[in-house]
Amino acid sequence: MDFSTQPVLQVNQATIFQGLNPVLTDVNFSVEQHEFVFLIGRTGSGKSSLLKTLYADLELKSGVVEVAGFDLGTIKQKEIPFLRRKIGIIFQDFQLFNDRTVAENLSFVMKATGWNNKLKIRERMAEVLMLVGLNDALEKMPHQLSGGEQQRVVIARALLNEPSILLADEPTGNLDPDVADGIFKLFQEINKKGTAILMATHNHDLLRKYPYRVLKCENGVLQDSKTHDVSFGTSF
Template sequence: MVFSTEPVVRLEKACIFQGITAILQDVSFTIDKDEFVFLIGRTGSGKSSLLKTLYADLPLQMGEGHIAGYNLTSIKTKEVPYLRRKLGIVFQDFQLFTDRTVAENLYFVLRATGWKDKSKMKSRMVEVLMRVGLGGSATKMPHQLSGGEQQRVVIARALLNEPSLLLADEPTGNLDPEVADGIFKLFQQINKQGTAIMMATHNYELLNKYPYRILKCDAGKLIDSQTAPSDQPIY
């Protein structure tokens, strides 16, 4: 079996726009398939815009971008759902269907991404819930779960299609420190099992505690801790 060494993300001289406004310019970086990367920066610095560009919610208008085998500069609208099947996306505000059970939330994604076989759907649903520590929560409604448990459902949802990259936008921002630590450790487990992770965060305690690579949005640029001068702290 031949394994690809191509990075799961590669941007070269990309310009990230919100409407007609350039938020980040001359963005160049790669993420390998087993990397864990923090994305930091002040509110409004471009973190969410960069993530949205990576999952093709915002078009890449300038530069080059490749993610999970797709070219972001030439991707067609009909191809976007197929790109997102290769990605896991975790939001701070959960975005669960509040009128559906945990299982129904997961089944919705499976059906929307082309799964047909009901037995395989059930098996996959059970598998991801067990993986995030919610094996007994399939029949619960979101309001019956704590914030940390709801975020675990969101992570389970993101894992359904075995993504090569998980994009997380402030996934612990609304959680108390102890719960947030448990969620972060879950991300670490997922990463160790082979999924690349790019996690936007304001939690600088994590940056001090875990020596992962850091990308920082600052003054319209993206600074990479791998290439930044050693005498200039990145945060």
């Protein structure tokens, strides 16, 4: 893992689009390797579109964005899998293959990102499941796991390639509060080991409880708590 002094994520004068419509303009921020950053804003304010742009699911049409050493303005389609080896992506709705075991879900991602040694694949799967507290889940099907356990599998999947940064889109949104708290503590443990985290959330309690930096999407702009007084009352 690269712990250089360069920001792992740098955004300069970017415009973020939803389809043909710009939803955020003149976006400027960076995330350092060790940082934990919240991303907030009402539904439709541009949070998910920003995250999708950062992992190259949406095209960057304007501005300069560098993620884990990749320039998203010039990235080629064939290079996107290499970008996604350097970042971990975590979704609210899990996006697991329900007809495959946990092992098959994880190995699918590993093979898609260049792993081909069966022994090393098995070893790495065991390592990441141990990290998330699911040592005995390899042969289980997703429906045999609780929502919190499925989200732990998703986090394990995101950690397979030792990412520089995790991009998490409402990772606790569908979970009970107690389960969500456990998942959040897992994110904190991952962050303490040096992986940057950018987490979109609607969870007011997390924002009040943990004094991490906040980016807020509102009225077409992105406010940064490093430079603005960002409010997070009940309006997101």
